[in-house]
Amino acid sequence: MAATWTFAVARDDLGRTTLVDGEIPPLHDGEALLRVDRVGLTANNVTYAVLGESFRYWEFFPGGPRGLGPEWGLPPLWGFAEVTASTVAGVEVGQRVYGYLPPAGHLVVRPERVDATGFRDGAAHRAELPSPYNAYRATTGDPAYRADQEDLLILFRPLFFTSFMLADQVADNGFYGADTLVVSSASSKTAYAAAFELHGRGPRLIGLTSPGNVDFTRSLGCYDEVRTYDQAAELDRVPTVYLDLSGAPATRTALRSHLGDHLVRDIAVGLTNKVPNAEAAGEVFFAPNQMGKRRRDWGRDGLDARFADAWHRFAAVAAGWLDVQAGAGPEDLRKAWLEVFEGRTPPRAGQIIHL
The missing domain is CATH 3.40.50.720 (NAD(P)-binding Rossmann-like Domain)
Known part of the structure; x- marks a missing residue:
């Protein structure tokens, strides 16, 4: 099996962290493998961990790394990943997607509702979790995507x-x-x-x-x-x-x-x-909740169009408000987590980690 890694935090002490090496599990029918490529860290990610129990954020990537007990959790991150293996028609190797990712080298997903915009992870443990977090948007079918704005999309979207x-x-x-x-x-x-x-x-x-x-x-x-x-x-x-x-x-x-x-x-x-x-x-x-209301009011395409229009207006000015701080690899991810958790990141700074 190929090697991978996982970053975890102690659920009762978010400043206590660990990095664990592991192996990528074999794919079963109906699954695809994502290689986590680029993620961001903001106060929003700390929020997910603080509210991990009450808002069920710990449940998106359960189990934790092998060898660690249930007191450890994987705080969700936003970013881009690439499909490196797939058993699902329409989810092709090399496809680039944006979505909710673990602080790890890889993620196995069970793509459902596959179309030009991407897919949803239909894994059983995510079925009852808020649906917006289960969507993986293909860069080729996303009206908000621009290749030169990936860092902005990660940090702000x-x-x-x-x-x-x-x-x-x-x-x-x-x-x-x-x-x-x-x-x-x-x-x-x-x-x-x-x-x-x-x-x-x-x-x-x-x-x-x-x-x-x-x-x-x-x-x-x-x-x-x-x-x-x-x-x-x-x-x-x-x-x-x-x-x-x-x-x-x-x-x-x-x-x-x-x-x-x-x-x-x-x-x-x-x-x-x-x-x-x-x-x-x-x-x-x-x-x-408001997203659900607007999908009923405007339809999915209408909501996507309004969001994309608002995003492009915001991105045009937000680039001037941000200094991207780039890191690489799991150890830099750990350092960025601690900086954000401890409130040491200036408001102009945005943490991007290439994995």
Whole structure:
């Protein structure tokens, strides 16, 4: 058998990691083998691990490497992979796909619903998991794909999907009648991509961030105003929606105390500081729910077209907001994970690992 490797983290201590060598299992009928080629690491991947139990993210790539117990997990990554072997018609060797990948050298998938856009992994253990994460888009059938934007797609596309659907949900609900939208962790990619979609469409948009990120966040031009967290209690007392991407309890408490009934919505959108905030928030945003609604409203092709149009508009400017930090191999993947997990990645930086 050919050799491969797997990177794993301890589920109860995400800063504890291991790299394990292994072997690629033989393919059975109905399966294909993907070689993981290029992945990215952002705070979003840490979110998957923090919420691994409650949102079932650990279940996408279960079992872990051979020889390790159930206390170890594989945090999902986004990136590109190439088909190196296949027993499935329409899934050809050499095909390049974008999707949800393990932190490993290879992934065995069971392609279903194969067409020009790609396929879905029909593996039994993924049947009850959120369907958007099971799709593998062929680069040749993806209206959002451009070869010279692969790094941008890796770093921003999964975040931009969340941002696009968040902005769409807020607009779809008439901005909940708010005069102001307040976005925490405003310097994060998910936050400013959502702000890019929402800016100029109605309510005043205010970003909250740490003092060290104020200048960067203002330079984006996505917000009408940028404030530090300790200025949250100085906002105008008007109907306000809070889109919380930080999960910081002190910020939520300050806003609730200051705004009272003027806080018309308090929505948790993931987290960036490793503190789950779903229970404390008024509600939790889950992108696949809004995606399902829009697929019913617009159809799959209509949603794809709207997403691609929004993506191309965003990508045209986002390239100027990003400094790609490239690494190579499993050890660099481990280093990048620890940098992101420990919050040592500047907002302009994007971690790309070639495997």
